[in-house]
Amino acid sequence: MNPPEVDRVAASRAAVAARRARAAIKAAIAAGERNPLEVMRTAFEAPLGAEGKLRVTEFLTSIPAIGVTKMQRIMEDLGISPAKRLGGLGKHQRERLYDYLNDRLSSRQPAPAKLIVLAGPTAVGKGTVANHIRENHPDVLLSVSATTRAPRPGEEEGVSYFFVDDSEFDRMVEEGELLEWATVHNAHRYGTPRGPVEAALAAGSSVLLEIDIQGARSVRRAMPEARLVFLQPPSWEELVRRLVGRGTESASEQARRLETAKVELASVDEFDYQVVNGNVGEAAQEVVDLMKTRKAKR
Ligand SMILES: Nc1nc2c(ncn2[C@@H]2O[C@H](COP(=O)(O)OP(=O)(O)O)[C@@H](O)[C@H]2O)c(=O)[nH]1
Ligand SMILES: Nc1ncnc2c1ncn2[C@@H]1O[C@H](COP(=O)(O)OP(=O)(O)O)[C@@H](O)[C@H]1O
Missing domain, CATH: 3.40.50.300 (P-loop containing nucleotide triphosphate hydrolases)
Structure with a gap:
């Protein structure tokens, strides 16, 4: 293999490893083994790590209570574009998303609907x-x-x-x-x-x-x-x-x-x-x- 080809192979291996890491994080959230709030904190501390590279859309839908429709509504309500990754969120978006999930996940029972x-x-x-x-x-x-x-x-x-x-x-x-x-x-x-x-x-x-x-x-x-x-x-x-x-x-x-x-x-x-x-x-x-x-x- 000549050097550019070596680079390409290495890059595609790295991409596969990164995808696997993201899939493992999503599976752990879905199984209740990782707390979504902790995943967010990790992503904000290390935006280029596997957590930081998770798209907000895939992060949200891996949380058991959130389906695709609800995810889309949250993204819309919080003004976050679907292409965003957790590590790429601005300060205010981070705060809004964190507060939203914190409220939602910490109140185990929803208030009565009026x-x-x-x-x-x-x-x-x-x-x-x-x-x-x-x-x-x-x-x-x-x-x-x-x-x-x-x-x-x-x-x-x-x-x-x-x-x-x-x-x-x-x-x-x-x-x-x-x-x-x-x-x-x-x-x-x-x-x-x-x-x-x-x-x-x-x-x-x-x-x-x-x-x-x-x-x-x-x-x-x-x-x-x-x-x-x-x-x-x-x-x-x-x-x-x-x-x-x-x-x-x-x-x-x-x-x-x-x-x-x-x-x-x-x-x-x-x-x-x-x-x-x-x-x-x-x-x-x-x-x-x-x-x-x-x-x-x-
Ligand atoms: N969007 C909307 N739909 C309504 C409203 N009031 C009644 N409807 C709907 O209009 C439809 C027709 O109602 P109605 O004329 O009473 O006939 P129905 O089909 O025999 O119930 C029903 O599906 C109702 O749910 C309203 O204020 N807004
Ligand atoms: N639980 C039920 N069991 C049997 N018949 C019902 C029941 N609920 C409604 N119906 C009957 O079904 C028909 C449609 O009900 P309706 O209240 O007019 O429906 P909608 O307002 O959804 O159009 C009516 O004839 C009603 O009497």
Whole structure:
């Protein structure tokens, strides 16, 4: 071998060894054998060592409680670019990341959630579970949405929804009165009035939003402390049965909603909790428990 080739071989061996060292650190974090905070301290002291060369993205996802979605959110919240390595973080980024993980890892039990978003596919029973909570847990504020759709028989203004026309909805959007809003099922606009939610939270009450998945994503951006609950059907067949059994949509609309439901079911990983709506009372209790008790994340 001539000298440049020797250099290349040595360099590629060093690269393989470095990759192995990083993989070993990640495996040790994942197995609980190394404390992520200690790994960070080592990285900051020796930015060119194996710990320092770990990408922040791979470091975070090796921590058992953090999946890819959560990692992306942390990176976004802390303003860290995905290319960064632990050793390459600036002083403020180091402090923010360290404090974030320190808080998260040292409080073994999360605080009760005050703001819960209940979302899930069409006809899974979101409205039914929310109604059960309204009737049995009067201390929980159920946000009343504004909508541009017409009232159905039996629906009450200000209880089921605030029924507004397009121009009033435009005004609410323009004046920032909505915490989030979305066009649902390609048909009508729905939005969460900001005032009552903020007032209830300020007074220390628990608030439940029963909204669609786009809305859940918007609330997460606007209020990162919100916990997102995905209501699951016991099975796909049962979801179809509920949609057809409700009988409020035409056959073609049912088919369209079921197509959307497939996409919606695939978004479950974005949520903090899953609750299966087998029995309405039990599902409602599970949701309420998230607000009232210190319950471990699942
Ligand atoms: N983003 C958003 N979605 C909402 C809001 N209020 C209701 N929704 C959603 O709008 C969808 C349609 O609700 P509705 O017209 O009552 O018909 P449903 O499909 O029979 O429940 C449901 O998925 C609700 O979760 C809201 O304020 N914001
Ligand atoms: N746990 C449950 N078991 C059986 N049927 C249910 C259950 N929850 C809801 N349903 C029924 O399923 C249908 C859809 O429920 P709904 O609350 O309107 O769904 P969503 O608000 O998610 O669109 C309704 O006919 C409702 O009575």
